[in-house]
Amino acid sequence: MTKPEDERHTQAEGGRPLSQEGDAHQRPEAPRQSETRRKKDAHSEAEGRAEGNVSERDPSLRLFDLHCHLDFAENARELAAGLAQRGIGALSVTVTPAGYVRAAALFAPCANVRTALGLHPWWVADGRCTEDDVAQFEQLAKDARFVGEVGLDFAPAHAASRDVQLAAFERVAHACAEGGGKVLSLHAVRSADTVMDVLERTGCAESCACVLHWFSGTSDELQRAIKLGFLFSVNPRMPATKRGRAYVRAIPADRLLLETDLPPESAARYDAADVETPLRATLAELAALRAEDPEALGARIALTSERVLQA
Numbered sequence: 001m002t003k004p005e006d007e008r009h010t011q012a013e014g015g016r017p018l019s020q021e022g023d024a025h026q027r028p029e030a031p032r033q034s035e036t037r038r039k040k041d042a043h044s045e046a047e048g049r050a051e052g053n054v055s056e057r058d059p060s061l062r063l064f065d066l067h068c069h070l071d072f073a074e075n076a077r078e079l080a081a082g083l084a085q086r087g088i089g090a091l092s093v094t095v096t097p098a099g100y101v102r103a104a105a106l107f108a109p110c111a112n113v114r115t116a117l118g119l120h121p122w123w124v125a126d127g128r129c130t131e132d133d134v135a136q137f138e139q140l141a142k143d144a145r146f147v148g149e150v151g152l153d154f155a156p157a158h159a160a161s162r163d164v165q166l167a168a169f170e171r172v173a174h175a176c177a178e179g180g181g182k183v184l185s186l187h188a189v190r191s192a193d194t195v196m197d198v199l200e201r202t203g204c205a206e207s208c209a210c211v212l213h214w215f216s217g218t219s220d221e222l223q224r225a226i227k228l229g230f231l232f233s234v235n236p237r238m239p240a241t242k243r244g245r246a247y248v249r250a251i252p253a254d255r256l257l258l259e260t261d262l263p264p265e266s267a268a269r270y271d272a273a274d275v276e277t278p279l280r281a282t283l284a285e286l287a288a289l290r291a292e293d294p295e296a297l298g299a300r301i302a303l304t305s306e307r308v309l310q311a
């Protein structure tokens with residue numbers, strides 16, 4: 001079930017697979033030690049803001065997908081209900097502000113789903129999102145607690161739009177930093193340092209809980225993100241690469257989250273089992289790679305997920 005998603009990414013990358021294996025560009029900048037202390041604990045910060053959590057609303061939730069695109073499915077509401085039946089909570093990210101408005105209304109009755117306000121870098125890169133969309137994002141961000149998918153993509157297929165992406169993402173980060181207290185699901189392909197630069201410069205890195213979705217940067221960038229207190233949502237494609245396996249071993253247990261990035265764009269009907277299967281497979285793989293008990297690791301990830309998703 002990851003095939004269609006791979007195709008989506010491959011297609012959007014202009015036929016170039018998003019393999020992270022050979023992508024170790026050099027980074028002259030070492031992680032900055034001073035930021036370790038400056039960064040508050042994202043978890044306790046989120047905890048302090050919350051009045052309840054998803055498990056209190058639905059104590060049967062035990063597994064969480066922290067980056068999915070439920071609104072891509074034709075049967076989105078049914079899919080959300082199917083996930084609830086399986087005890088799965090979800091952070092459903094969107095790719096445009098208009099898409100967020102639609103998805104937020106669609107999932108409003110679904111206690112197991114949080115909807116995130118998105119401005120996906122691919123949509124900015126190819127002009128499907130314009131200045132008007134960025135302005136709409138800024139307006140909606142005032143009331144949105146969950147933000148994503150946002151970020152930068154400097155892979156060759158999108159690198160020509162680097163400046164446009166950067167200008168839009170700066171505004172996104174400023175809008176999020178203004179009220180603070182948000183959860184951001186971040187796309188950072190060949191751009192993790194730049195994404196972190198923007199998040200630090202705007203104050204987002206400190207005032208919001210930042211989750212790097214499908215991290216694929218360098219090991220220096222990984223260390224910098226860990227020092228900044230960021231979280232990492234891991235999908236089945238991360239442990240499929242040598243570098244990804246090293247990364248999922250290096251990420252502190254309390255920063256780990258699971259994700260699927262599913263369904264693929266323009267999915268027709270989609271089944272909750274096709275979300276649950278990769279989530280469980282990723283958890284099993286993480287536990288094996290880290291030589292941890294799968295149940296204990298699952299419980300820990302569920303706890304972190306609840307804290308991130310509480311609202």
Ligand SMILES: [Zn+2]
Nearest residue numbers: 067069149261
């Ligand atoms: Zn995504």
